[in-house]
Amino acid sequence: MSRTVLVTGAAGLIGRAVVDLLRRNDVRVTALDRTGDVAGADRVVVGDATDPVAVRAALSGADGVVHLAAIPAPVLGTAVDVYAGNSRATFVVLDAAAEAGVRRAVIASSYSILGLAWGPDTLRPAYVPVDEASPLQVADPYALSKQADEATAAMMHRRYGMTVTALRFPYVGDVADRLPKRAAELAADPAVGRAELWSYLDVRDAAAACWAGLTAAPPGSHPLFVAAPDTLAPYPTRALLDAYLPDVPRRAEFPGRTVPIDVSAARRVLGWRARHPWPLESRDLEAP
Numbered sequence: 001m002s003r004t005v006l007v008t009g010a011a012g013l014i015g016r017a018v019v020d021l022l023r024r025n026d027v028r029v030t031a032l033d034r035t036g037d038v039a040g041a042d043r044v045v046v047g048d049a050t051d052p053v054a055v056r057a058a059l060s061g062a063d064g065v066v067h068l069a070a071i072p073a074p075v076l077g078t079a080v081d082v083y084a085g086n087s088r089a090t091f092v093v094l095d096a097a098a099e100a101g102v103r104r105a106v107i108a109s110s111y112s113i114l115g116l117a118w119g120p121d122t123l124r125p126a127y128v129p130v131d132e133a134s135p136l137q138v139a140d141p142y143a144l145s146k147q148a149d150e151a152t153a154a155m156m157h158r159r160y161g162m163t164v165t166a167l168r169f170p171y172v173g174d175v176a177d178r179l180p181k182r183a184a185e186l187a188a189d190p191a192v193g194r195a196e197l198w199s200y201l202d203v204r205d206a207a208a209a210c211w212a213g214l215t216a217a218p219p220g221s222h223p224l225f226v227a228a229p230d231t232l233a234p235y236p237t238r239a240l241l242d243a244y245l246p247d248v249p250r251r252a253e254f255p256g257r258t259v260p261i262d263v264s265a266a267r268r269v270l271g272w273r274a275r276h277p278w279p280l281e282s283r284d285l286e287a288p
Contacts, residue, residue, distance in 0.1 A: 005062060113147055
């Protein structure tokens with residue numbers, strides 16, 4: 001098990017939860033973040049994950065990496081900033097880590113790699129539940145950056161033997177703010193959740209997935225979907241699919257509010273499962 005872990009983007013939502021979980025497991029934490037506002041870390045390096053000098057300084061003494069630093073949506077910067085910044089940061093961090101002798105890393109990929117979340121409204125999944133074999137329909141710079149990140153992870157394994165787990169996070173939230181707001185949005189207008197298949201993940205489960213990647217992943221490069229087992233909409237999944245994705249082939253039954261994302265690979269590879277479902281009272285979906 002890693003004794004000292006570098007966490008990039010440590011001041012972000014998932015980053016803070018990862019730092020807290022690592023410390024509770026007696027792991028020393030070095031935080032790399034542009035703000036420097038990171039509570040709980042043993043050492044904080046103020047810098048950008050795209051900067052090789054800052055990354056090498058932050059990697060001193062680390063034997064594990066959780067790379068979370070990124071521009072998390074295509075609307076938060078120019079197309080060049082989003083794609084080039086994200087893909088450069090992942091390459092810089094993993095390459096420097098490999099050169100430093102780190103053999104285990106976790107990176108933040110995204111459900112958005114499918115291309116559906118930020119792509120044209122006409123895009124549809126090839127089938128549901130989506131899984132790691134689902135075809136990518138990349139049509140935005142953020143999805144393209146995640147595709148590049150996963151290719152970089154695979155290259156690092158082939159070149160250096162580094163084990164890299166790329167977690168395809170859905171909408172991630174906390175119980176104080178993001179999850180209740182998103183649940184209210186989906187209840188009021190379930191159409192807004194179609195592209196993301198009404199999926200979500202509690203930030204505590206996101207941190208636990210990062211921990212599993214550090215401690216349980218077998219050798220290899222592992223792109224894995226992670227999500228809560230149920231949707232964040234209060235309506236039956238079959239009714240949502242009938243209403244908003246009627247022509248998409250279904251490869252499984254969807255009892256209750258079962259999320260249309262197959263997370264069985266994360267269970268099989270990491271032994272991970274979400275343990276913090278958002279409490280919702282199910283109700284019938286009115287015709288849109």
